[in-house]
Amino acid sequence: MATSRDVARIAGVSQPTVSRVLNGNPRVAEEIRQRVVQAMDELGYIPNTSAKAMRTARSGAVGIVASEILNPYFPRLLDTLTREARARDLGVVLWNDADPAAPMAEAGVKGGVVDGVVFTAVLAGGQGPTLLAEHGVPVVVVNRAEANCPVDHVTSDHEATGYASAAYLLDHGRSDLAVVAGPRDSLASPAREHGLRRCLDERGVQVGEERWLVGTTSYEHGLAASERLLRSGPMPGAVYCTADVIAFGLMSGLRRNGVRIPEDVWVMGNDGLPMAAWDAFDLTTQRQPVEEMAQRGLELLAQRMAGDAGATRRVLLPTALEVRGSTAHA
Amino acid sequence: MATSRDVARIAGVSQPTVSRVLNGNPRVAEEIRQRVVQAMDELGYIPNTSAKAMRTARSGAVGIVASEILNPYFPRLLDTLTREARARDLGVVLWNDADPAAPMAEAGVKGGVVDGVVFTAVLAGGQGPTLLAEHGVPVVVVNRAEANCPVDHVTSDHEATGYASAAYLLDHGRSDLAVVAGPRDSLASPAREHGLRRCLDERGVQVGEERWLVGTTSYEHGLAASERLLRSGPMPGAVYCTADVIAFGLMSGLRRNGVRIPEDVWVMGNDGLPMAAWDAFDLTTQRQPVEEMAQRGLELLAQRMAGDAGATRRVLLPTALEVRGSTAHA
DNA sequence: CTGAAAGCGCTAACAT
């Protein structure tokens, strides 16, 4: 592999001059610059990343901590994050790490592999972001809003979304609700439940324990929940699911048992997956601005990496209610 | 950030001794080793990756070239690839790069960011793998089998899968077929079409041009195809789609128009997405061993990175026919 | 505007 010395030799200049050309240093004579550039692409020269990183103590890369690659919303997030990184000439290192302490990220940061970290993991109580932030590492948390975590956050407003979802259902006369929720140790689902509960409390609506089913964020949980609901008495007027995939499973289970949607029961999801619009589901949901979250998240991170030391920011993006046939009214 | 010199000072040894402990060099006295280890975690020491990479001319990371993050099978691939990489203590750098020349990978390799590359991009005719291989870079291509490309490949046998799919349909008396295929500049779809065609030719079965619809790998293409089929005459006995998502769209479009599946027409997909098993689709398909492809792919790559210079290998993994309700027979 | 010299943190020879 060609080095800057090789380039220098070919161009008949000193090696530091090559470095200056590389970094756009203006104090290089145009004629010399030309010679160097020509030598560079004659050799197909690419500067050695490790050497540059060691010398400058910056890697030019960001890390992404993910524990949820198989979650249906994750690809959109990752796609946007990688594009935004590329647009800023930042490399992307991916850590598939479910440990809330984020040991891979810590090692990556301390080892100088990355200059900043995007946390996308859904588990709550993770000390990872806080630990890194305390070491002065630029960090942004995307799609979760952890309390007492002194780092930048970009997330959809799960609590408000839960509230709005309940309000929508109640406003349309569906006051006997059931809820099928994702895991309690995640962040999105409990926040949505919390918002929902707040609205219910305000309006004096009760939901029995047997109609508030907590499980995983999965089709299977929705399927199982449908069985539970069918056995535990008459159909509620509406079922709110904290995730679209849960709703997909729920609808399948209900239909297997001859329950019609929306005639016999309304079903509502939350996430706004593109799939929710498909005929097979036609699911009313709350669309999360996943792409915008990723874009704003990387923007914030890039600012921090550029030295911005301002106060911690929390960006709460609104979700959009998408009404479809699963709650069709008039 | 602590360096090996700091560790050495604390432990009262020379800096290279720290390096020896780090690399498990056996010629270190146990007592000294203990002192060094203790100093290390006293300081929370993590060796600098750039320095090590520069010195050894190895980064300890692999690159993944992806242009299809949003494809529904990609997350499973990525999830497995990252796990397998971690199991081998390899970092993962992700390039979201649709350019078939794979400029990001080339820069990454030349810059010493990675020691090997996994290509997962679906576009055909990409010069990327060949270019890198010619430079002696370990490369593996996953889920496509490009002709005249002298690098390791791991892929499901798309051609055989197409053949087997046609045989299944014909064996069950469905001899008037329609085909809805993905893009011609991809690799999987044309190979599947080719296998299909081979079987049809062997059995003297004809498929009219108006019943062989090529488009993108998307729900929308399937939806549009259903309209075309409905307009172009009587329903065929079966429709084979080169991808599950296409089949999902097709089924939606058909059902909108009162066509029943499988009573009026059989529908078959190809990919074996977990979703295909959901009630809403209940789709007969060919399951690709995505996880195994990823696992074998990284295994091969790791061997090459470890110096294996044997002949280029092509691993063709079989798919598994999963018969479901969309082609239900007796 | 350009070159000479130093050094980032580590590993690999070499010396003891």
Add this chain to the structure above:
DNA sequence: ATGTTAGCGCTTTCAG
């Protein structure tokens, strides 16, 4: 078994 020395390829003073 351990320490000393050198150098990976680059950027950054410092001279000139």
